[in-house]
Amino acid sequence: MGDNRFLCSLLLFLFLLSCVNAEDPYRFFTWKVTYGDIYPLGVKQRGILINGQFPGPQIDCVTNDNLIVSVYNYLDEPFLISWNGIQQRRNSWQDGVYGTNCPIPPGKNFTYVLQVKDQIGSFFYFPSLGFHKAAGGFGGIKINSRPMIPVPFPPPAGDFTVLAGDWFKNDHAALRAILDGGHNLPFPDGLLINGRAWNGYTFTVDQGKTYRFRISNVGLTTSINFRIAGHKMKLVEVEGSHTLQNTYSSLDIHLGQSYSVLVTADQPAQDYYIAVSTRFTSPVLTTTAILHYSNSYVRVSGPPPGGPTIQIDWSLNQARSIRWNLTASGPRPNPQGSYHYGLINTSRTIRLANNAPVINGKQRYAVNSVSFVPADTPLKVADYYKIPGVFYLGSIPDHPTGGGGYLQTSVMPADFRTYVEIVFENWEDTVQSWHIDGYSFFVVGMDGGSWSPASRNGYNLRDTVARCTTQFESYSEHPCW
Numbered sequence: 001m002g003d004n005r006f007l008c009s010l011l012l013f014l015f016l017l018s019c020v021n022a023e024d025p026y027r028f029f030t031w032k033v034t035y036g037d038i039y040p041l042g043v044k045q046r047g048i049l050i051n052g053q054f055p056g057p058q059i060d061c062v063t064n065d066n067l068i069v070s071v072y073n074y075l076d077e078p079f080l081i082s083w084n085g086i087q088q089r090r091n092s093w094q095d096g097v098y099g100t101n102c103p104i105p106p107g108k109n110f111t112y113v114l115q116v117k118d119q120i121g122s123f124f125y126f127p128s129l130g131f132h133k134a135a136g137g138f139g140g141i142k143i144n145s146r147p148m149i150p151v152p153f154p155p156p157a158g159d160f161t162v163l164a165g166d167w168f169k170n171d172h173a174a175l176r177a178i179l180d181g182g183h184n185l186p187f188p189d190g191l192l193i194n195g196r197a198w199n200g201y202t203f204t205v206d207q208g209k210t211y212r213f214r215i216s217n218v219g220l221t222t223s224i225n226f227r228i229a230g231h232k233m234k235l236v237e238v239e240g241s242h243t244l245q246n247t248y249s250s251l252d253i254h255l256g257q258s259y260s261v262l263v264t265a266d267q268p269a270q271d272y273y274i275a276v277s278t279r280f281t282s283p284v285l286t287t288t289a290i291l292h293y294s295n296s297y298v299r300v301s302g303p304p305p306g307g308p309t310i311q312i313d314w315s316l317n318q319a320r321s322i323r324w325n326l327t328a329s330g331p332r333p334n335p336q337g338s339y340h341y342g343l344i345n346t347s348r349t350i351r352l353a354n355n356a357p358v359i360n361g362k363q364r365y366a367v368n369s370v371s372f373v374p375a376d377t378p379l380k381v382a383d384y385y386k387i388p389g390v391f392y393l394g395s396i397p398d399h400p401t402g403g404g405g406y407l408q409t410s411v412m413p414a415d416f417r418t419y420v421e422i423v424f425e426n427w428e429d430t431v432q433s434w435h436i437d438g439y440s441f442f443v444v445g446m447d448g449g450s451w452s453p454a455s456r457n458g459y460n461l462r463d464t465v466a467r468c469t470t471q472f473e474s475y476s477e478h479p480c481w
C-alpha cells in the first residue's frame with residue numbers, strides 16, 4: 001500500500017516533470033559552415049561563415065528554451081562550436097570543446113541539443129578548434145526573461161549586439177602554424193566591431209529613447225575598453241547576472257566576457273563615435289563604429305573619445321564595482337539575493353597558476369606546470385568506455401608546485417555536487433582570462449600579490465556577480481589572484 005502510494009507519487013512526479021519539459025519550447029537552427037572571402041581590414045581573407053554570414057547568426061531565445069542546432073561542416077577541417085556561458089547541466093558532451101565533444105569531421109553534420117535552463121542574459125558562441133575563431137564563426141546569444149519574470153529596468157526601445165575584439169590579417173591556419181612552431185602570436189593588426197573596422201558599422205537610434213547594448217569581447221589576445229562619445233552607459237547585466245545599475249563612461253571587457261548596458265540617446269541629434277581600444281598594450285589599437293541619431297544630419301568628426309590604456313588600478317576598481325542587485329530577479333521570480341552563496345561551505349580549494357614555460361624548445365602555456373596535450377581518443381569517449389591509458393586522473397596537481405613545465409593529457413577529478421573554491425593565480429605579465437566552460441561561478445575577490453588563506457577575510461560574500469569568465473590583471477613584477 002505504502003509502496004503503491006510511493007509509486008503513484010513517483011509517477012505523478014515523472015508526469016509533471018515531463019509536462020514541464022514538454023512546455024519548454026524548441027527552437028531549431030540549421031547552420032551551414034563554409035569558408036568565404038571577407039575583407040574586415042581591407043584585405044581579402046578566408047573567413048569562416050555560418051549560413052554565409054560573418055559574424056554568424058544570432059541565437060535569440062527565452063529562459064528554458066530547448067535549442068536544436070544542426071551544424072553542417074563544409075570546411076576541410078574538423079569543426080566544433082562552443083556555447084560561451086551556456087550552462088551544460090549534466091550535458092557536457094554538448095559543450096563543443098575538445099575532450100567533451102567529438103569534432104565534426106569535414107563534410108559531416110552534428111546536431112547540438114542544448115537547454116538554456118534557468119538562464120538569462122548575454123553570451124556568444126565561437127568555434128573552439130584549430131584557431132578557427134581567428135577566421136570568424138562566432139555570433140551572439142541572447143536569452144530573454146520569461147514574460148512573467150520582472151526585469152529590473154523598463155523594456156528598451158532596441159537591443160543591439162556588439163561583438164568586438166582584436167583581429168589578425170593572417171589566415172587562421174597561418175596563425176596556428178606560428179603557435180604549433182613554438183612561437184608567440186604576433187601583435188594583432190586591428191580591432192573589429194561586428195566584423196567591421198573603422199566606422200564600418202552603424203547603430204541607429206531615435207533621440208530620447210533608451211537602448212540595450214550587449215557587448216562581448218570575441219577577440220583572441222587582448223582586453224578591450226568600450227565607450228560611446230558623449231553618452232553614459234548604465235550597466236544592467238553581466239553574463240546572466242543583473243547588476244547594481246552603476247553608470248560608467250567606459251567599460252573594460254576582457255576576453256570572453258559579456259556585458260549589457262543601457263544607453264539613452266539624450267544628446268543633440270548628430271552622429272557619435274562608438275570606440276573600442278586595446279587595454280594594456282603598446283601600441284594601443286582603436287576602432288570605431290557609429291551611433292547614428294535617426295534625425296541626425298551631422299557626421300562624426302575629429303578624434304574618437306580617448307579611454308584608459310594601461311591603468312591597472314582603474315580596471316581593478318571598476319571590476320570590484322560590478323555587483324549583484326540582490327533584490328532584482330534573475331531567471332526565476334525570486335530575487336537573486338535569496339541565493340546566499342556566502343553561506344555555502346566549500347569542501348575543497350583548488351589553486352591554478354598559469355605560466356608560460358618553454359618545453360622541448362617550444363613556447364607552451366601551462367597550468368600548475370602541466371601543459372595539456374590532446375589525446376587521440378576524445379576524453380569523454382575514453383571515460384564512457386573506460387579505455388585506459390588515454391588520460392590520468394590527478395595527473396595535474398591541484399596547487400602550483402613551482403616545478404618545471406611538462407606535457408600531459410591531464411584531468412583533475414572532482415566530486416559531483418561539491419562546492420569548490422578555485423583560486424586563479426597569474427604569474428605572467430599579461431592579463432589572463434579564465435573561463436569555466438558550462439558553469440558560472442561567484443567572483444569573491446581579486447587582488448595583486450600572492451593569495452593566502454588570509455585573503456579569504458577580504459572576500460565579498462554578499463553581492464558579487466555570478467559569471468562564467470573572469471580576468472586576472474597583472475602588475476609586471478608581482479603575481480596576482
Ligand SMILES: *[C@@H]1O[C@H](CO)[C@@H](O)[C@H](O)[C@H]1NC(C)=O
Nearest residue numbers: 070071072108109110111112
Ligand atoms: C545529418 O544530416 C542528415 C540530413 O539532413 C540528417 O538526416 C541526420 O539526422 C543528421 N545527423 C545529425 C547527427 O545531425
Ligand SMILES: *[C@@H]1O[C@H](CO)[C@@H](O)[C@H](O)[C@H]1NC(C)=O
Nearest residue numbers: 152243244245325327328329
Ligand atoms: C535593483 O533592482 C531593483 C528591481 O528589483 C530596482 O528597483 C533597483 O533600482 C535596483 N538597484 C540598483 C542599485 O540598481
Ligand SMILES: *[C@@H]1O[C@H](CO)[C@@H](O)[C@H](O)[C@H]1NC(C)=O
Nearest residue numbers: 340341342343344345346419
Ligand atoms: C556551514 O558550516 C557551518 C559550521 O559547520 C554550519 O553551521 C552551516 O550550516 C553550514 N552551511 C551550510 C549551507 O551547509
